[in-house]
Amino acid sequence: MFEKALKGNKYYWMWLAFLGTFMAIAAFCYVRQFHYGLGLTGMSRDVSWGLYISQFTFLVGVAAGGVMLALPYYVHNYKVFGKITILGEFLAIAALLMCLSFIVVDLGQPMRLMNVILHAQPRSMLFYDMIVLNGYLFLNILCGWVILTAERKEVKPPKWIYFFVYLSIPFAVSIHTVTAMLYCGLPGRHFWLSAIIAPRFLASAFAAGPALIVIVALILKRVANFDVGKKAVDKLATIILYAALVNMFFVGLEFFVAYYSNIPGHIHSIEYLFFGLEHNGHVYNNLVPFMRMFVVLFVVGVALLSIPYTRKRSDFWLGAGCTALFISLWLDKGIGFVLGGFVPNPLNEITEYYPTANEIFIVVGIWAMGGFVLTILYKIALGVEHEIEA
């Protein structure tokens, strides 16, 4: 089926070349980092994880979000999602490849990666994260490919594949739960030490993943003559709306616990993220604009998705609403959550993190790689769909 990715109009190739340029720049930047060490990033002793791990955390959510399509379609036989489900499965593949890349570029000694298997430590949450992420990647490749092949031959998918399809549903939940457990099981990091982190991650994932799918579906309708159906998009918009609201509810609960209990350790990170933290007469607030933007875009996105006119009458406003929510959730989890947890450090000192240009280019390049993989996978899937229609 790969041959379908090799045929396309000039815009298809220009788009791939555009993404490829950023991938090449990132590869160059990574070679620099590989030779010098992670000192080329903005990370330090105090903020020891930066953009790489925060992007990883967010993208695990995007990968898990696809389950909001697979679950209604496969378990509840919700036929409306028939055409859109494959978009979710292939998005998960691209997102997981980005996740794994972000982990690898974050390692100080990437050549020793296999030590995680050779000297496995079953008490480490990273061990389980490795298992579920790779497992979910495998399941999505398997299910997506087998179902698409069956579709192409215009036969029903083989029965055995449904075992893996159903298995992938708990796996989707598990990837984000285990990723949350990387953070919420650490003593002395008050911001992360909260039982609500895993449910909050899932809520945010079930909004961010489908939001990206709606955006892509609207683009494909225009550029690839592929319509998933108005009803499917509308149902997805409802799912996004509720999931985003639940995420905000959980964020609100974190605020309540911190400020009502008035325990300094619980307040500090939230104060730093949203208002700026004062320390020895200096106010540290470099993440405040991002977190305020998170709230503003959340309100805008929820409004655009709730008002009947903007949601149902116009693809543009629906797309804008989903984009606003996607960026909002990215700011929340892909910026604030990971970086905020390191401020203040265990000795109540404050070090602020500023990513370097080299680091940002690597981040952009990995996102471009995800877009590249996604484009090729969608090209194949849509090629098959068009072939059947013809």
Place this chain on the structure above:
Amino acid sequence: MDKKRRDFLKIAGATTLAGLGGPAVVERLVSGTSPAQAKAAHGAETHGVVSEHEKENAPTGRRLGMVVDLRQLKKHPELMEKIVHACHAQHNVPHFPNKKDEIKWIWRTEFDKAFTEHSHYHKDKLTIANDVLVFCNHCDEPPCVKACPTRATFKTKDGIVAMDYHRCIGCRFCMAACPYGSRSFNWRDPRAGLDMNRINRHFPTRMRGVVEKCNFCAELVGLGKLPKCVEVCGSTRAMIFGDLNDPDSEIRKVLKDNFTIQRKPSLGTHPSVFYIV
């Protein structure tokens, strides 16, 4: 299901349960200890409910620990710098002027920063004026060891939390897990921050991309010597090192005779480092 099969399953279940619980009971009987008897290293007898951080596991083998006498450090103000310098020289810890690349095994800091749970408004002048030495606590329940996905950081049978620099993949999960900020990462080639003509040839330099921290001078203790910091303190006895599980050791005597505190005891990490304020 017929009767016989049910009975069989019942017996099988009961036997399995007995098999699971049995060894623990036997062990308890043989060793003659109960969890209540294994009390805190402070020697403090607490009646009623014992909170989690006051409990200590039953002694097995050696558990090396340290007492830092802050009164002695106050009396000898030059000592702290000497200790830090000696430790970093012993272990070839590089010096980088850029704080972003910083690596430190032991360092001086303010009381408030070392003891975040003990800070309050009206502290005495001496506490405000004098610093504290902080380093790895060599916890009995180390969160870093649990977090490490490759067992590159591990607890030795002496209770030292040690590092295998050749196994570490540099994921820095241990740095996020350590509640004391005791761990450093080699953001760049550490040799760039060392005078290679003056390094200690008996201890390896590290490579970039691995985590490091205080190792209680395992390389010296293994030879029957004292850790470098303790050696530097000499007759001031500002730092006392020994086996916390040996009731006759000097460190246990010091712990018995003095009021000591620990860093963040509420986290249940059971640090092996004690401070006399």
